[in-house]
Amino acid sequence: MNNINQQSNYITATSSEKASLTKAVFQASAFPSPSGIRSMNSYFIFFHKYKKALLFAPLLVVIDVCCEIVQPELMSKIVDTGISQKNLSFVYQIGGVMILLSLIAIVANIGNIYYSSQASVGFATELRKGMFEKIQEFSFADLDRFSSASLTTRITNDVNILQEVIMMSLRLLIRAPLMLLFAVVIAVRINASLASIIAVAIPVLATAIYLILKRGIPFFEKMQQRLDQLNGVVEENLMNVRVVKSFARADFEEHKFSLKNQHLQKMAVKASGTVILIMPIMQLVMNVSIVAIVWFGGNKIMSNTFHIGQLMSFITYITQILMSLMMLSMTIMSLSRAQASSERILDVLHTSPSISNSEISITKDLKLTQGKIEFRDVCFSYHTLGKKTLLKNISFTVSPAETVAIIGTTGSAKSTLVQLIPRLYDISSGHIYIDDHDIKDYTLANLRAGVNLVLQQNQLFSGTIAENLKWGNTQATSQQLHTAARYAQAHGFIMGFPNQYQTVLGQGGVNLSGGQKQRLCLARAILSQPLILIMDDSTSAVDVTTEAKIRSLFNLYLKNTTIIIIAQRISSIQSADRILLLDQGEIIANGTHSVLLKTSQLYREICRSQQLQPTIK
């Protein structure tokens, strides 16, 4: 963020270019390719509000360059005309022009920075907004494809990188080539034959930069890999801190780390050591050119075809030219560094959400009425072309207000099955009907208002408990909050907190136990008063006694709600109206607890594994 634009038009190169150059190279993964430029089209809409800034920023750079580039030539006039003819007023005039131009340049520069800040920051803002809104449309399948950590990085870091690059481009990418071009033109005009030095210096420097980078960039890539490995070791170590401590393996871990660390250090020295050569070489090329100018120019002056002032300005121009070349290559390098980020951003922007409202659903605007669910020959696999079908020919019906439990071993696709109901994933074939309408005929908003799914991962958000519960119903009164929390057996522990419903939760509800979080999630869902409530293993961390209480309260108060429960414990589900037994994506039994005990071998096995002993009643 705090990348201050660095630019140079001074005679000797010292370390500032070196620093920025090293950094740029460091971050460059490859030379830019045309695809990067093509992708610019996708970004243009995000500049929409900032067109003026986008136009003015480069324009002002041109003014700045024009003011700056003539300075050495004006100076040479002071020397060659003013001093040699002892013309005082000429010196004042030209000097006055020089100062005036500088003042104009200051205004132009401030303007440029003003507009380019506006354009780049504005662009980043709109881009973030666009991405964030895009993600709101993502289906679960889309979300799975990216992973939330990766999406977060894309919206935050990758966008920041583009912002930086645009800020830089709006100045340097225009300034450097213009400076180069103008300086060459002026140098040729001053003395064409002397300008041939430039014709040698430019290719020499360009080749040197190219060769060094070609050698250095792979080192940086390797270094990056080693850094990855090192950080991997650290991450794993932190994650496994209990394991490391309990086996007393600190020495072992330290040894593992130090190997990777040395490994990294070697490559870091190699990589930076290579690229650092650019600066001295650049300096050398420039200085040798200056020497050449002094020699050839000096001879010309002796033969009276050249003037001392011209010699002075010529030296300035050639340094200007070589500097600009450096800046240009550096800027291009930064662009290529941004390319990876750009690709990751476009990846998000170009994803068309795999689930959206059908036209019929919008015109019909159907709402759920009863809570009847019907699966007809439903098949599902995560990837449209995937070999593995997760759910095979699922057919069953749930009547309104019925409580149906789903049980099955880990990996039998229970969660997947219930997530199809609110269209969090779309089925691959078959039909799902709710209240005798295909779920695709409901808008997503209407469908999900009627169906609430309590997900396995009990996600809460930073804010107060009340705010979290209100996700279920933004208009809920505190009376309603308390009731919902009571049903979910959460009211008791909430009231136990000093701030009760106003207790502030950390990000993700870190300050609560697993069971407490689950109960809050449950209360949040109850508050939304769904016709269909689905609970995906959502009381697993709640102790058995409390769970039993929740169950009995549900029986009492959520009489008209269709409930689907997924659970591991037989005790959680045996009182359900019906139990579906799922095994490897198929329903292999469907009936009440006592029926399944009689008919299903697998069900009996599961019961036995939980050592269900009717005798202890």
Next chain:
Amino acid sequence: MKTQDINANKASLSGLPGRHGRIKTGKPQHSLQTILRLWKYLGRQKLKLLVILLLLLLNIGATLSGSYLLRPIINHYIIPKDVPGLIKMVALLLGIYLISAVAATLQNRLMINVAQQTVSKIRSELFCRLQSIPLKFFDTHSQGDLMSRFANDTDNISDLLNTSVLQLFSSGITLVGIFALMLYISPELTLITLLIVPLMLWFAAGIIKKSKVFFATQQSALGAVNGYVEEMVNGQKVVEVFGYQQSVEAAFEKLNYDLRDKATQAQLYAGVMMPVIQNLNTINFALTAIVGGLLAILKGFDLGGLAAFLQYSRQFGRPVNEISSQYNSIQSGLAGAERVFQIMDEIPELPDSPDAVVLANVRGNVNFRSVTFGYDPAHPVITNLTLEVKAGQKIAFVGATGAGKTTIMNLLPRFYDIQSGEITIDGIPIQHIKRNNLRQALAIVLQDTHLFTGTVLENIRYGQLQATDNEVIEACKLAGADPFIQQLAKGYATVLQKDGDNLSQGQRQLLNIARATVSQPAILIMDEATSSVDTRTEQYIQRGMDQLMIGRTSFVIAHRLSTVRNADEIIVLENGKIIERGNHDALLAKRGKYYQLYTTQFD
């Protein structure tokens, strides 16, 4: 904190935060102490630093004298048309520039060496310190925060050492050098520079001051946006289940536009400094040209001197600019160092007392005598707990969440030290046993099954580094892990991806048990080892555990009571106190809390 979390996120995503979008963190609180402390690391390479300084002086000296030589060349050779003299001077110039190039190369190479060695040393010390910090620390510091110190902060330190330090010195010396030469060539012209430079400095200082304020506000706005994005994207599935998209978008938009306004200001101030300082320097150049012209006309000031002086005056803005531009990276480097040192200053686990013994042939008699403990001493979680366990017994802990089951088991390996009472193994208080020795006598199988990147074999050998391949395989057979390992693509040589992602939960747990088996512990702790698998898989794992428990003192914590029925003694805990104890049948007969738990579970 939020920004760090984001970074952490990134870290866990790619394994590294690298340089992309690296976050420059805050400003240092105690700059001076931090600098002194960094110097302690750098100071170990005093000789190299001295050489670097000498090379730096040589380089700057050569560069500046190169520019100065223009004066004699113009005055004494070009104007008098002395060709042989010009040849000599040109050769001299060439020589000087070559020296400068060589010096610059060497100086940079050496500095990279020093910097990388230093950073590597710091990283390594940081890691070692983390290994010896008590577990309590990890309860209160997120993995993300620690990861960011490792990756981000050491990177910022690396930048500071790699370039900023050298640049600061180089710019400072150059500034002094140029000024001295200017003064030598023409004190009158130097006056102009003396007029402009304070203007530049005043401008730069003003901008930096403003910029600091705006950057801080930008940073907090950015933190808010990043934090919001992270949290919402993480909970995106919930957002969709509740159809909450519009509210979320509205809240985001507000934060986002707030960031835009603040970032635009910050960028403006940060960006404007360099170009304007340069323009000011151009004015300096112009004024010098005018006054130089006047001096030449009126006082016969030599042209060569004017040429050299003009060169210098063009060069003058650069070091000023550089020093100001290093400001940010020095700040974040120091802030990074400070955060790293903070961890290094954490108090490590107390060293073993001098009279600590090494346990040999542990039998496994474990005694808890009036043990009281609280993570926060003011709020004890375990109060006055007494428990006597004979070698080879199986003890089960049951009770509601928060009853203190896991806490008790954390005390035995001294993850936490008790506040009062005594815990002994074979009659020796655990504080008097060498810590590593104590922990090696125990094996703990936890609910979260963490594995390391590496082969199956390596992972199991983690339990006992000296174990032969055969011993590892034997352990796996005993634990019941052998059959599925054999079925993996490369058997025991199969490489596990990060945390064993390519295995099922049950398989990972079997590997954990095998790892515990190979360590041949005298005492075994199973903390909810089978809670996250379904009951049929659990039975399978149970067989492995039962094998492992034969002849060993074992402690079992389980959610599902079916797994604890065959324990020699079942301890029912409530609020850190034992409320019932006895074997399964006795406790059932008692019709107390255990009976209640058991019947609700199986009703």
